Amino acid sequence: MAELLVSLRRDDGAPLHAQLEQELRAAVRSRRLKPGAAMPSTRALAAQLGVSRGVVVEAYEQLAAEGYLAPRAGGVTRVAPQAVASAAQATRAMEPPRPRIDFRPGRPDVSEFPRAAWLRSLRRALNEAPAERFSYWDGSGLPELREALAAYLNRVRGACADAERMVISNGFSQGLALVCAALRSSGARRVAVEDPAHQGSVATIRSAGLSPVGVPVDDDGLRVELLRETRVDAVLVTPAHQYPTGAVLPPHRRAGLVEWARRRGALIIEDDYDAEYRYDREPIGAIHGLAPDRVVYAGSASKTLAPGLRLGWLVVPGHLARAVADAKSAADGGSPALEQLAFADFVVRGELDRHLRRMRPIYRRRRDALLAALGAYLPHLRPTGSAAGLHVLAWLPPGIDEASLLRLAAERSVGIYGLAPHRLAPSDAGGLIFGYGTLSEGAITEGVRLLGSGA
Secondary structure: OOOOOOOOOOOOOOOHHHHHHHHHHHHHHOOOOOOOOEOOOHHHHHHHHOOOHHHHHHHHHHHHHHOOEEOOOOOOOEEOHHHHHHHHHHHHHHOOOOOOEEOOOOOOOHHHOOHHHHHHHHHHHHHHOOHHHHOOOOOOOOHHHHHHHHHHHHHHOOOOOOHHHEEEEOHHHHHHHHHHHHHHHOOOOEEEEEEOOOHHHHHHHHHOOOEEEEEEEEOOEEOHHHHHHOOOOEEEEOOOOOOOOOOOOOHHHHHHHHHHHHHHOOEEEEEOOOOOOEOOOOOOOOHHHHOOOOEEEEEEOOOOOOHHHOOEEEEOOHHHHHHHHHHHHHHHOOOOHHHHHHHHHHHHOOHHHHHHHHHHHHHHHHHHHHHHHHHHHOOOOEEEOOOEOOEEEEEOOOOOOHHHHHHHHHHOOEEOEEOHHHOOOOOOOOEEEEEOOOOOHHHHHHHHHHHHOOO
16 A cells, blocks of 8 residues: 555645645655555545545545546555656656757766776775775865875866865865855855856855855956955856856966955955866966965866766865865765775876867867857857867847847757856847757757758
8 A cells, every 4th residue: 555645734724635635636746656556545544644534535536537546446546557647748748848959068978988997997996995985084085086186186287286175075066065155154245256157156156145246257257357346255267268258367367366365365266167178279277376375276077077976176275174174074974985086096097188188189179060060050150268168159249139049949959058147247248158068060060050040
């Protein structure tokens, strides 16, 4: 018999049998009551709920008439299989259809994930790690991964990372949430963000009880000179490849940002989300190397390997390191040990470097295909940003409505994404964000052609 958790409210104006019908109907639709599940007898359920048997009989009869229950003469009443199927179909019908060609930004090609190398690292971690590595640890993370990442970041990103001041997180979003929690505890109230910015990061800042303050972005990234007017306690920036415009913060603005942070006593949160993917030159080094006492460096494996690994890292100034590690412990007790050990092995053995070398030309060809297609089929759009990352922003000319183009794309089963949701302040300048990480060159060309045929 199915075990039911049903709540009836006697102070409610609705009759008890109607409340019971609603509860059971919702349980069938949500599949808490599965197809063919045996229902309690009317007598047993009435006793459980403390109501007369007539209340349950009336509810069962109504649900049987609607097709949710299948009573049997002299037998057990069961959940009707067709009712669950119909509810599932109705739910699917409400979901918008998936586009045939989806330019969703920020997604790496997970089909290229280096499974064999990762499996070797997992096996070594299982076979060679000391037993105590699988016990409880503080929120900073395992020393093997912190040491491996510190060496990697100092070598590849020009950071000034110390393993003792690193915290391992479940991706960038959790890392940002941990930093915001520590800032809030220290008395911070306002955080500057680039405008436009990643809407998920803005939501994370708000969820931590901090107020995001938009600072405009131009072709050179964050307008650092405007920070002086904000009176914020920290600023979140994407200096190596601004999201979503693709701008790279030049040296004089980097220096100005560090100078502002020192004078203000503020914190710079550097989101280095896809800096390793630069196609026309060596990647620009991290700001962290200029001022490790004022910068929280944040990175993850989400763009370089796969977001499903849920591996991120923070390099935190000494005065915040303990608070951020404690916030991580309070959040979830620490990230999984086996994945940390495997990733440490993966980095130390050079597998991450090899994977990046293999993926750069693949992504570069896809970006080139996108730019060529935009030039051929949508020449009135103006692509912007550096030759880097997994997306391109294309500005719309005046008079072209962003929302109309999105609707047109949906009609052609092409997924493109507008700039408007990423803005904090209203703007007449529209743009489309094209992610190319998961698409073949042929699909990229076809998707832009379909969009251009009606634009």
